Amino acid sequence: MTYRTDIEIARDAKKKPIQEIGEKLGIPSDHLLPYGHDKAKVGQEFIDSLDDRPNGKLILVTAINPTPAGEGKTTTTVGLGDGLNRIGKKAAICIREASLGPNFGMKGGAAGGGLAQVVPMEDMNLHFTGDFHAITSAHNLLSAMIDNHIYWGNDLEIDQRRVVWRRVLDMNDRALRDVVTSLGGVANGFPRQSGFDITVASEVMAILCLSSDLKDLQKRLGDMIVAYRRDRTPVYARDIKADGAMTVLLRDAMQPNLVQTLENNPAFVHGGPFANIAHGCNSVIATKTALKLADYVVTEAGFGADLGAEKFMNIKCRKAGLAPDAVVLVATVRAMKMNGGVAKVDLGAENVEAVQSGCPNLGRHIANVKSFGVPVVVAINHFVTDTEAEVQAVKDYVAEQGAEAILCQHWAKGSEGVADLATRVAELADSGVSQFAPLYPDGMPLFEKIETIAKRIYRADEVLANQSVRDQLRAWEDAGYGHLPVCMAKTQYSFSTDPNLRGAPTGHSVPVREVRLSAGAGFIVVICGDIMTMPGLPRVPSAENIMLNDAGEVEGLF
Structure with a gap:
């Protein structure tokens, strides 16, 4: 079998004009602001007209802690959206x-x-519609x-x-x-120490993703200290x-982007805060718009459920008045083996014992999601090296946790390979059993x-914070900010703050630096x-392999 890279598959996509994708959701073409032929922004006037419509069902896709073995959370989100459409449901994706x-x-x-991708892949992963440039500029x-003042x-x-x-950059x-x-003398101002964060960690990014409209956006921008x-x-x-000027720069960026999957199903792609240093969810305006237009909306939250899902529940849902109807927790046999102590080079060999040893990481995420009162189903994202015994070991473990695990082959088969999961998720979402509540008042x-x-999600024994941190928190409470939720910034690779501590550690401490x-x-x-x-590049960055081929096409993106 000839192996094709993601970008090669995306390049062969049979895309439909974006107006046809909009028609699937009932968006008139004159309310789409096209960026080329295959992507568009949805106009605010149309979004405002949807207020009286009922909401569809909201499905969150999250995952275990990421490993070098790969989990495929976004791939599963896209596959599940395609799968729901395949079984006759009107579904949209929000990433x-x-x-x-x-x-x-x-x-x-x-x-x-x-075969579970959103296209155009190159545009989405590069400049897209310029939203991040607008956020950086604002x-x-x-x-x-500030410096000018x-x-x-x-x-x-x-x-x-x-x-x-x-x-930011x-x-x-x-x-x-x-x-x-x-530096450089009087003409350049007054020297001071500062620094850069990555754009996705910007408060402006978070505000764009949490604002309901331009008026709300400007108020929030003005509220920034x-x-x-x-x-x-x-x-x-x-x-x-x-x-005011920042709002002008963000006027177009505030409007959600509409694109399509490989199977020509609608996908909203808007906003991009990281889950390890920000709240890790797509924009509220995109999610709410999708809920008015589709019967089922599949969205994802970044990294593992200890970060993205926790913030989705405690920050996004709290702020936006949303409540998930079901949660899909993505895991792989390979990742279970890594959590069980197997090196990456040895993942291809069957090792049921290692799978079983690594499953407690999955078990803790299941328990954590359940603690929010939301039903959860596990999606086993299939790799060709997985054996029946290894897959069964995961299914058996999940059953012991009072949940169900379903093998999914959307990467290789598209919607056909995820129909079972789609059917079960629709049943859960329609059941009305979700009793969602945030973790704290x-x-x-x-x-x-x-x-x-730290104690209920990470299972830490204590939080370590010096007096200056505690005093700062009390000062903010005295200033009227005590009602705000907290956004934890920590490594995505572990429940602890040690990225090398895999599995389901207990007895650790969470040191708060700032x-x-x-x-x-x-x-x-x-x-x-x-x-x-502000992350750094690895020793061999992916940029070294990204280039244009002889046909002028992008190579090396993944």
Whole structure:
């Protein structure tokens, strides 16, 4: 059998004009703003007209902790959406846009894989419709205006030592984590220490993904705290008079993007916060629009359920008034073997004992999802090296946890290979058994919210935080921010803050290095362990293999 790469499969896609995809959801062509022939933005006027319609069923796809063996969460999200359409359901997909950083680094794109992909794959994984460029520009406009305000007299009496607004870039670049700006003399302003985060960690990204419309967007942008005065009072973006211009830059980016799967089913691709350093979900406006247009909406949250799903439940659903009807938890036999101690080079050999040893990671995620009151089904994303005995070992383990595991072959067979999962998910979503509730109430003190996640989701014994962190949390409570949820920033590879600690560890501690107030987005970012908000490139970045071939086509994206 000839092996074809994801990009080769995507290049052969029989795409339909985007207007035809819109028609499947009842979107008139004059409410689509086309970007070429195969992607478009959905107009706000049309979105506003949907308010009185009932919502469809919301299905979240999440996963175990990622391993080098691969899990295929987005691939399963796309496959499940295709599968639901195949069995006669009206379904739409909602996923995030891809960041250039991981594309050129080591993680790859965010369009799915095999025969379960969203197209156009190259566009989605590169510049797409320019949303990330708009977010980067809006964020850095505010940075420039802060420094400009200080340069021209500093009427707001900003303490230059307490400017908390950093710059962003949609690239992995460790050299920019800590920088000194305004060197070179009086004409360049006042030198100060600052740094860059990756664009997907920007509060502007989070705000775009949580805002309901442009008016809400501008209010949230204005609410962002950018600096403090010497008396410790906050300076907001609206004090700098940047919120209006930022909203102008984000006007088009705020509108959801509509594309299609390989099987010509509708997919909304909008927003892209990372789940290890941000809230890890696609935009509220895209999800809500899809729920008004389709009977079933399949969305995904980044990385493992300890990060993406937790934030989907505690932040996105809380803020947007959403409630999932069912959760799909993606796992692979290969990942179970890695959690069971098998090296990547040895994953091809049958090892049922290692599968069984690695399953507690899956079991903990099942229990965690159930703790939100939502029914869960496990999707075993099939690899050709999986044996019947290994697959059965996973099914048996999941059954012991009071759930069901279904083998899925969407990567190789498209919707045909995921029909069983689609049927079961539709049954769960229609059953009405979901009793969703966030993990903690709004009124719980901030440090207790952090402890709740650390102890109930990560199974840690304690949270370690020095006095300055605790004092900062109390100060924010006194300032009226105590009702906000917390957004944990930690490694995606483990329940702990040690990326090498696989499986289902207990007895560990969660060290909190720093806390940041995202007043506009509406959450507190809690930075744990050694996690970086500006990643670096690996020794051999994927960018080395990305190029144009003789036909002018992109090669090397995955």
